[in-house]
Amino acid sequence: MKQKNLKSQIESLLLVAGKPISLKEITNTIGENVVEIQKELNGLIEEYRDRGFRIIKKDEKYLLASAQENAELVAKFLNEELRYELSASALETLAIVVYKQPITRAEIESIRGTDCSRVLRVLMIRGLIEEVGRKEAPGRPILYGTTVKMLTYLGVEKEEDLPKMEELAV
Amino acid sequence: MKQKNLKSQIESLLLVAGKPISLKEITNTIGENVVEIQKELNGLIEEYRDRGFRIIKKDEKYLLASAQENAELVAKFLNEELRYELSASALETLAIVVYKQPITRAEIESIRGTDCSRVLRVLMIRGLIEEVGRKEAPGRPILYGTTVKMLTYLGVEKEEDLPKMEELAV
């Protein structure tokens, strides 16, 4: 009974939050042992795999989102494109931010060998990347990182599910 | 298999809608027999009885909400969140909505140069802005405006009394 109750409470919080919430926030609100909560949360992640929900994990925070396999249906319902087109430059820049975050614009430009201000603006407006701080360096340049939206956009549950950089042979 | 699929589809739609939707909207989107959908929906209503979700039916529309028995927990969570003053980005978004209403999310984002879904959500939860209609444009995007309470708070009787902003084109 208690377990069921805990699961129900976590579900309610995930739903009303509508944004990524941390294990700590859940634990503090419910006032239960963090190990128990983590266990229930992991159970929910599994359980949702054959439902219409999915739990997306980013930076130890959890977001209740729609199932990947219903993507086309949801896009139709929202009257939106399934995916807005991202240019090859934007995708290239996104990949750099994914694997090198937090990273400054100058650092991205030195990898790509070309100006990135416009693509960065596109990725910001799309919510795929965000400012995550300032680098302790002259001029204190902005540092960019990825968002949970990047994960929902690509349709993966967590960053670890993305292709691994180390596996690439050059 | 097909039944499960249908159930999953309905769940995804209820989640991304975030507001009450009609049986007709669900049926039209999925493109399935209305009797089947109704049956699945009833099944979900039953199933959720011992979970953290609840499907609330009002005026022939269905809303995915949190379970009543978790109401106290939900209120605690939201109050915790609302204790904080508005962030600089929330204030900026509010300013744009106040003077540019009715305005779509994409328009706000092109002014701010960054994704705004999260700040819009914060402003909506706090009762400062609300959906005021749809723009007659491709995709019929949602238009946001201030709530009557917010206008009153600012000392404005009606929207038309706000200082004109035409000279500052978007």
Next chain:
Amino acid sequence: MIAVKDKTFEGPLDLLLNLIEKEKLDICQISLARITNDYLSEIQKIDTSNENLADFLIVASKLLYLKSRAILPVLSTEEEEEIEDLETQLKEYKKFKELSSQFSEILDKNQRSFEPGIRNSDINLFLPPLGVDLNYLMNVLQEALSRIPKLEKAEEKRVESKVTLEETLDRLQGLIKKSKKFSFKSVVKNAKTKGEIIITFLALLEMIKRKMVSVEQNKNFADITVQGL
């Protein structure tokens, strides 16, 4: 993105990578030296109005360093580093190019999640920000709006300062016709950017290649005298 004939490239490194892969070479200094001429002839096809031309020229200058090392083996450590830089940079870039094409494959599956809809408050409340009035909001708005034009102005400036390879070539040809002989220093003394100097040098190389001029330099880093043929 930049269009070169029927292909588009995301930047100079993309073009370089493409040339190396076309020749089935590994990324190393020897292959970079080998494709230098191809690179130089490719960038001459670049639409001269492209604002990213300067980025392509910077890489061109690095390639020229590399090639000149074959002729002049004595280089400063700074120059050595610059060459190694290009090799490392290209290897790194290739990794991300590969990753972004893997991202493309993921996207092609048409499977994605959507965030939950923006919900009205589950508890009905009105919580206005403290001490905020119309004037305050107007200031915030004007500050937000003032950030847009700044971005456009910066781009305009970029476009203005651009000098194309074709234009430079024409100018140098004009000079040769008029005076038979000129010094390299004199033609770059009014250059506004490093890119302009590089482009002038490239134009000069092109003229040597087309056997339009001969050049003379007495010692390293001295002025170059250009003579019409």
